[in-house]
Amino acid sequence: MNINLYDVLSVVGKEISxxxxxxxxxEDFSGERMVLYSKDPFxxxxxxxxxxxxxxxxxxxxxxxxxxxxxxEKVVCMYxxxxxxxxxxxxxxxxxxxxxxxxxxxxxxxxxxxxxxxxLDELFTVIPMNVLCKEDCKGICxxxxxNLNKSTCNCDQTVPDPRMAVFSDIFNQFKEV
Numbered sequence: 370m371n372i373n374l375y376d377v378l379s380v381v382g383k384e385i386s387x388x389x390x391x392x393x394x395x396e397d398f399s400g401e402r403m404v405l406y407s408k409d410p411f412x413x414x415x416x417x418x419x420x421x422x423x424x425x426x427x428x429x430x431x432x433x434x435x436x437x438x439x440x441x442e443k444v445v446c447m448y449x450x451x452x453x454x455x456x457x458x459x460x461x462x463x464x465x466x467x468x469x470x471x472x473x474x475x476x477x478x479x480x481x482x483x484x485x486x487x488x489l490d491e492l493f494t495v496i497p498m499n500v501l502c503k504e505d506c507k508g509i510c511x512x513x514x515x516n517l518n519k520s521t522c523n524c525d526q527t528v529p530d531p532r533m534a535v536f537s538d539i540f541n542q543f544k545e546v
Contacts, residue, residue, distance in 0.1 A: 372482040377417050384416040389484045404434040421459040427452050438499040439508035440516050452491050
């Protein structure tokens with residue numbers, strides 16, 4: 370969803386509130402394809418603080434369909450985001466709290482605020498790299514690919530000691546003769 374900021378920037382102190390909702394998005398996160406959407410509509414408040422500077426605030430719950438890092442089953446995760454940004458629209462810079470630095474923003478283009486991109490930028494700073502379907506997930510068999518949470522397999526699970534690989538190679542050479 371896009372919001373035109375020209376109206377807000379026209380008067381210092383002007384504030385608007387817009388109802389928004391994330392439509393279903395598909396995004397890549399560290400090589401994983403995630404499906405994202407907002408659970409409920411949320412309110413985005415935009416206030417002009419000074420010339421070309423706006424404060425953006427919203428609270429949103431994002432639902433993400435991800436894959437378990439061990440067994441690859443689908444997992445539904447919910448993330449509560451509390452977004453508070455002060456942005457210079459002309460320079461496309463966000464002011465970082467408690468610092469004299471600024472960050473470049475990707476969610477404002479030609480005085481248009483892209484709510485989806487704003488939420489994604491915030492989400493990618495808080496989302497964990499790996500997610501598990503359950504704490505004691507057994508994963509998948511390295512040999513046949515069976516989901517070990519659902520069934521067992523009869524594959525040889527012994528892992529040879531890599532330090533003994535040289536001896537194993539020697540024995541295999543003598544077997545061929």
